[in-house]
Amino acid sequence: MRKASRRAAAPNFASGPPENEARFAKQELLAEAGLRGYCSTQMCFDPARIIAWLKAERSDGLTLPVYLGLPGAVERTKLLTIGARLGVGQSLRYLRKNRRSMAKLLGSSAHDPSELLEALSSQLTPLGINGLHIFTFNQVEATAAWHQALTHG
Numbered sequence: 001m002r003k004a005s006r007r008a009a010a011p012n013f014a015s016g017p018p019e020n021e022a023r024f025a026k027q028e029l030l031a032e033a034g035l036r037g038y039c040s041t042q043m044c045f046d047p048a049r050i051i052a053w054l055k056a057e058r059s060d061g062l063t064l065p066v067y068l069g070l071p072g073a074v075e076r077t078k079l080l081t082i083g084a085r086l087g088v089g090q091s092l093r094y095l096r097k098n099r100r101s102m103a104k105l106l107g108s109s110a111h112d113p114s115e116l117l118e119a120l121s122s123q124l125t126p127l128g129i130n131g132l133h134i135f136t137f138n139q140v141e142a143t144a145a146w147h148q149a150l151t152h153g
Helices: 018-032 047-060 076-086 089-097 099-107 114-123 140-152
Strands: 007-012 036-041 066-071 129-135
Touching: 018 036, 036 129, 047 114, 066 114, 114 140
Parallel strands: 007 036, 036 066, 066 129
Antiparallel strands: none
């Protein structure tokens, strides 16, 4: 018989909906239940926003390890369409303002999350980012190939 998991996730949002106040209650509930918790974030394309948000969260008392939500190697049209539907508008607005990121996104057939990770690389450990929560949007093969190249050079 398989053992039950003793680990649970609490969602969090770098793009920040106003109802984000429940984040610390979730952290406390996980601790009270004896579960090892972690925080999984919504996808965000803006490294400065992610850093500022997570520094503020840590300052406010967030102690859970964070799994950074980012889109995988997803076709650009699919990413933009789904992103708009999922309400990551602030993050998409960042792309519109950041011409280099937008040019890369529109100039290729698929989004490459490596640039975002590179921009965050010096902050991953200090901010307690322990892993990635990769949104594949059913583009599993391309995302798996990207992840394989990332982790195995």
